[in-house]
Amino acid sequence: MPGPLDGLRVVELGGIGPVPHAGMILADLGARVVRVDRPTDGSELGPADQDLLLRGRARLPADLKSAAGVAAVLAAVDDADVLLDGFRPGVAERLGVGPDVCLAHRPSLVYCRLTGWGQAGPMADRAGHDINYLALTGTLDALGAAGGPPQAPTNLVADFGGGSMLAVMGVLAALYERSSSGLGQVIDAAMVDGVELLSQMLWSLRATGWWGPDRGTNLLDGGAPFYDVYACADGRYVAVGALEPPFYAALLAGLGLTDAGLPAQLDRAGWPQLRAVFARAFGSADLAHWVGVFDGTDACVTPVLTAAEAAAHPHLVARRTLIEVDGVVQAAPAPRFSRTPPGPDAGPTSAAGPESAPGPASVTRGPAG
Numbered sequence: 001m002p003g004p005l006d007g008l009r010v011v012e013l014g015g016i017g018p019v020p021h022a023g024m025i026l027a028d029l030g031a032r033v034v035r036v037d038r039p040t041d042g043s044e045l046g047p048a049d050q051d052l053l054l055r056g057r058a059r060l061p062a063d064l065k066s067a068a069g070v071a072a073v074l075a076a077v078d079d080a081d082v083l084l085d086g087f088r089p090g091v092a093e094r095l096g097v098g099p100d101v102c103l104a105h106r107p108s109l110v111y112c113r114l115t116g117w118g119q120a121g122p123m124a125d126r127a128g129h130d131i132n133y134l135a136l137t138g139t140l141d142a143l144g145a146a147g148g149p150p151q152a153p154t155n156l157v158a159d160f161g162g163g164s165m166l167a168v169m170g171v172l173a174a175l176y177e178r179s180s181s182g183l184g185q186v187i188d189a190a191m192v193d194g195v196e197l198l199s200q201m202l203w204s205l206r207a208t209g210w211w212g213p214d215r216g217t218n219l220l221d222g223g224a225p226f227y228d229v230y231a232c233a234d235g236r237y238v239a240v241g242a243l244e245p246p247f248y249a250a251l252l253a254g255l256g257l258t259d260a261g262l263p264a265q266l267d268r269a270g271w272p273q274l275r276a277v278f279a280r281a282f283g284s285a286d287l288a289h290w291v292g293v294f295d296g297t298d299a300c301v302t303p304v305l306t307a308a309e310a311a312a313h314p315h316l317v318a319r320r321t322l323i324e325v326d327g328v329v330q331a332a333p334a335p336r337f338s339r340t341p342p343g344p345d346a347g348p349t350s351a352a353g354p355e356s357a358p359g360p361a362s363v364t365r366g367p368a369g
Contacts, residue, residue, distance in 0.1 A: 003030025003333075003342035008175075010082040011073065012057070013064075013097070014038060017130075017155070018163030018191070019086035019114055020053040025168050026082070027056035028333035029342045035059045036073055052330045054348040070096040077102045082110045082171055088127075089119045099186045109184040110174040114167045116158070118190030130155035133162070133191045139199050146216030146223065162194025219243075225275035226251060226265060229304065236287035237304040240278070250299035254290075255281040 008031035012023040020035070027033040035054065039061040060076065062069035074097065077083060083102055085092050092098040092113075099111040113119055116128040123136075131152045134140035144151035167189040174185055196203075205211035210219060217223035226242045242251040248265050252258050255278065262277060263270020282290065287303055294301040305313060311322050311329050323332045325347040333342035 002340060003028065004337055004340040006030040006340070008032065008082065009080045010034070010084065011036065011076045011080045012084045013073075013086060013092070015086035017086075018159045018167065019084050020051075021160055021164035022112075022114065022167045022171075023057060023084055024053050024055055025164065025333075026171070028344050030340065031082075033057035034076055036062050036064070036076070039063055049348045051348050052328065055325065055330075056344040056347075064095045064097065073097050074102070074105055077105050077109060080106060080109060081175065082112065084167070084171075085111065085113045086115070088115060089113075089124050103184060103186075107183060108178060110171055110178065110187065111184065112167050112171050112174075112187040112189060114163060114189045114191075116163075116191045118192065119188045130158040130191070133158040133195055137192055137195045137199065139195050139202070142202060142211075142215055142218075142221060144215045144221075146214065148216070150215065157198065158191045158195050161198050162196075163189070163191040166191075166194035166197070223271070225271050225278055228275070228278075230279055230282035232282055232287045232290060233284060234286035238282060238287065238290050239302050239304055241300040241302075243300070247298050247300045250297050251301065254293045254297060254299050254301065257281065 005026060008026070010023065010026050010031045010033040012019060012033055012035045014020075014035055014037040023033050023035060033056065035057050037059050060072060062072045064070060064073065077097075085097075085099075087095075093100070099113070102111055103109055115124070116133050117123045117126060131140065134143075134152060134157055135150075139157065140150045140152060142150075143153060167187070170187040170189050174187055178184060202211055205219070212218060215221060220227055222228045224243075226240060226248055229237050229239050231237055240251065242248040245265070249258075252260070252262075257277065260277065263273055265274075290301065291303050303309075310316060316322055320332055322329055324330075325344060328347065333344060
């Protein structure tokens with residue numbers, strides 16, 4: 001069954017990180033994505049047919065430094081709705097596939113430019129990675145344990161949360177506008193902008209006095225003892241997120257601390273005492289014990305699972321949040337749709353011309369709704 005974007009045609013200029021992630025999401029949702037690759041047999045992450053971000057699309061090998069390669073891309077653009085460009089500002093123009101040229105070929109084209117620093121500004125032409133965008137936005141400074149250095153949470157926040165997700169949202173918004181105007185446009189999706197958008201709640205908490213300048217001392221960064229991670233007797237960990245009073249009460253009940261005469265939940269002066277009490281309690285038994293104690297409660301206590309354990313967890317299994325494509329475990333497409341469940345129809349493919357759709361694969365899918 002086709003996904004909700006069935007019929008949408010996308011050209012993806014090859015790269016790593018957020019652009020292929022955006023292309024994967026669009027392909028998962030039913031778009032026909034053609035990825036323009038350098039004429040090699042691999043990607044920066046290894047063999048292209050093993051890079052899970054490249055699932056579900058055809059691949060067009062094209063040397064964009066040659067006239068033939070540029071012609072091949074423009075021929076694909078002539079029949080496209082969306083182009084994804086992850087080059088630095090000005091690179092696509094120098095190669096002959098910039099927005100002016102592409103929109104002249106296809107006035108209805110949505111040309112999405114996804115970069116770290118954006119298309120304008122003093123740093124627009126500089127190199128960077130997720131950790132750099134996090135650092136400059138003030139977000140990295142807020143992440144980490146009290147008294148320690150800032151800690152980057154892998155590359156999930158800027159590359160994907162503030163990058164590919166922002167780009168996909170921009171593409172869908174531009175397509176919606178095109179339905180009335182009939183015209184395409186250029187999207188400037190910058191990861192620094194996306195990170196700040198994701199951080200809006202932190203800006204709000206700062207403005208209201210609920211978030212101070214010292215990392216690891218605030219409500220949601222491990223500073224609050226009821227929103228943190230604790231070690232169990234076997235060296236495993238539980239995550240605690242008992243923010244609201246009823247959930248906090250369930251946490252105390254599960255730990256046997258309802259009548260312990262503890263400080264009030266939001267009394268910051270009492271947080272060190274609460275943390276010590278919680279640490280002793282969780283440290284008195286192994287992870288399996290606490291999983292059993294809090295199973296079925298609203299205490300917001302969950303085990304910290306390994307990747308292998310997550311793949312076997314009953315909830316994720318029931319929802320098929322993780323799927324197997326050609327025997328490889330990976331994230332299922334999301335969100336869910338009641339009438340038009342998304343793919344993927346195939347895993348990563350070897351190089352193929354734009355006329356070759358990805359072939360069938362052995363896919364275990366989640367439910368439609």
